[in-house]
C-alpha cells in the first residue's frame with residue numbers, strides 16, 4: 432500500500448504568536464484506498480485541520496503531503512464534500528451541470544464530461560434526475576449530487592466534512608451505505624470528519640480520535656468489521672467494544688482540566704526557577 436496523505440507535526444495558531452492554538456503537533460497517515468475517519472469533540476479544530484489539508488489555510492507549523500507532494504495551495508486532485516449541500520450546489524444549474532462544473536474548469540472536454548457525469552449519477556442513483564435542479568430534490572438527494580460531483584473529478588483524496596450531519600437518520604444510513612459502495616467502485620481514498628462516534632466506526636478502516644482544542648491525535652484505531660450492514664454490524668460485539676473505546680477516549684480527553692494561560696506562565700516561571708537553583 433502506498434501513502435496517499437501524510438500529515439506531520441501540523442499546527443495552526445490563529446492571530447499570530449500570542450493568538451489561539453487551534454491544532455497542535457498533529458501527525459497521521461492515510462494509505463491509498465483507505466477510508467479514514469476523524470472524530471473529535473465540538474470545536475476541537477477539525478475544520479482547521481481539513482482546511483490545512485485542502486490547502487485553503489497555510490498552517491503555522493508542520494507539513495501536509497499528498498502522494499508525496501507538499502500541499503501548497505489547493506491541489507487539483509482533491510475534492511471536498513461539505514455538510515451544507517444547499518450552499519455548495521449552484522441552484523441555477525441542473526444536476527448534470529453541477530456535476531460537470533468542476534470538470535469544465537479542469538479543461539475536460541464535453542464528451543468526457545458527459546461520460547463521467549452519466550457514470551457517477553448512475554452510481555449515486557440519480558440518473559433519472561440529471562435534468563432537475565437542486566431545489567427540486569430532497570436534502571439527501573442534494574448531498575448525493577455533491578458526492579457525485581466530487582467523484583466525477585477522480586480525486587486522489589476525497590475530504591468529507593460532516594457530510595451527513597444535516598440529513599435525517601434514515602437518509603444518513605442510506606448515504607453512509609452509498610459512500611461505502613462508491614468508494615469501492617472508484618477505489619477512492621477518503622478522509623471523513625464527523626463528531627458521530629457510531630458513524631466513524633461504521634464507515635472507517637481506521638479511526639483517528641482527536642483531543643479537545645488544541646487538537647492532537649490521541650488514538651489511531653484500526654477497524655476490522657468486514658462487510659457492513661446497518662443492523663448486524665451495529666449490533667456486533669466488536670462494534671460495541673470499539674464504540675465504548677472511542678467514547679472513553681473522547682470523554683477522558685475532554686474532561687482533562689485545561690490550564691489557563693496565567694497558570695501556564697506561573698508553571699513556566701516555577702520550572703525556570705527550579706532550573707536556576709539546580710545550577711551549581
Ligand SMILES: Nc1ncnc2c1ncn2[C@@H]1O[C@H](COP(=O)(O)OP(=O)(O)OP(=O)(O)O)[C@@H](O)[C@H]1O
Pocket residue numbers: 445446451452453471472473474475476477478479480626644
Ligand atoms: N479564524 C479564526 N480565528 C480565530 N480562532 C479561530 C478561527 N477559526 C477557528 N478558530 C478557533 O479554533 C478552534 C478550532 O476551530 P474549528 O472550527 O477548527 O473547530 P471544529 O472542531 O471544526 O469545530 P465544530 O465542531 O464546531 O465544527 C476553536 O476554538 C475556534 O474558536
